[in-house]
Amino acid sequence: MDSGLAGGPVSDSEVLALYESVGWSAYTRDPKVTTAAIRGSSLVATARNAGGGLVGLARAISDDATICYLQDILVDPAFQKSGAGRGLLEAVRTRYQHVRQLVLITDDEPGQRAFYEALGFTEGSDFRPDPVRIFAQFR
Ligand SMILES: CC(C)(COP(=O)(O)OP(=O)(O)OC[C@H]1O[C@@H](n2cnc3c(N)ncnc32)[C@H](O)[C@@H]1OP(=O)(O)O)[C@@H](O)C(=O)NCCC(=O)NCCS
Known part of the structure; x- marks a missing residue:
């Protein structure tokens, strides 16, 4: 797993707190699945505040050749609208620019x-x- 717009690994507890901050209960009600998803991601980009706290995260799944799927991008509401989301998305785009x-x-x-x-x-x-059609199935 590549990690970090700001660099460094993410802990399970700070990831769960971040997902909780945006109310994503589908993730927080099953912490083991969520932390497995983070570990299994191709790229996890993070944004941290001046004190080092995790305030944003984007994760991608990719074959590193033909497709990059952006699975999650989230910023703590207290830090939204200040460019963190853009920075996270740009980090994913830069890593997978090919x-x-x-x-x-x-x-x-x-x-x-x-x-x-x-x-x-x-x-x-x-x-x-x-126009293209995008199909999905949620189970
Ligand atoms: C979506 C989300 C990641 C955006 O993060 P952010 O840090 O607030 O975004 P930024 O400040 O980097 O904004 C980037 C651009 O998007 C625009 N934008 C962001 N949120 C917006 C909103 N709610 N309404 C209108 N424009 C918005 C900004 O105006 C900005 O445009 P600009 O650069 O041309 O001025 C954040 O709102 C979030 O975490 N939401 C909850 C989780 C979520 O819904 N994630 C996305 C679905 S997977």
């Missing part, structure tokens, strides 16, 4: 759409001249 497809799934919320569009992403149905 990979053509960077894809993700997100909730149908205006703020998330605005964030990804500000970072240069296009929703599949808005692709021109050829």
